[in-house]
Amino acid sequence: MKILILEDEENIRGFLKINFERNNFIVIEASNGREAIEKSIKEEPDVAILDIMVPEIDGLTVCKILREKYSNMGIVMLTAKGQDLDKIMGLEYGADDYIVKPFNPLEITLRIKALMRRLKGHDNVDESITYGPFSVDSYSQTISKTQQPLDLTPTEFLMLKNFIKNPGKAFTRDELLNIVWGVDFFGDAKIVDVNIRRLRTKIENNPSEPEYIETVWGKGYRLRK
Structure with a gap:
């Protein structure tokens, strides 16, 4: 599974990259919104983790663009603690979930794996x-x-x-x-x-x-x- 990480803070992005590579993801990194859109078109990741406050094009706009282009892509927003409007706006723009900073690696791994199960359509009993x-x-x-x-x-x-x-x-x-x-x-x-x-x-x-x-x-x- 490919995962795109849009995060302008290099230490957070690096932490997420190490965490997901340990869980056998192929990680695609982006430090600004324009780069995230370009790499998504080129690489077509299964899941995108989008920080909201990033340079050039903000994460909410990236979410809206990716959702319009890829209906089956899993999208998770990274939001700051207490920013309820950001959470709601992300969901309104098509995000599947949100994760509040600061987060721990276990939580974010569980959340992404749960989203992957939904993406794979694990309940296919009824044709x-x-x-x-x-x-x-x-x-x-x-x-x-x-x-x-x-x-x-x-x-x-x-x-x-x-x-x-x-x-x-x-x-x-x-x-x-x-x-x-x-x-x-x-x-x-x-x-x-x-x-x-x-x-x-x-x-x-x-x-x-x-x-x-x-x-x-x-x-x-x-x-x-």
């Missing part, structure tokens, strides 16, 4: 599922609505697939975290809300009045039965 206007093809990791493929990130794919497999079932945020992000996820449950909002923009005719994914007040979310 095809159909419910309402939605059709899931687990083999190709695609979901269609009225026979039109949806442009989903790996995280959005797993979340929507889970809803389609369980129509009418209300899931708490913690349940969705465990199913989609894994039991070893260390982050904030708000990541669920942001991904639901992002998913609604892709499947709903009017995201402000959702027809398919309902909010269950005091509980979480469900696919309308």
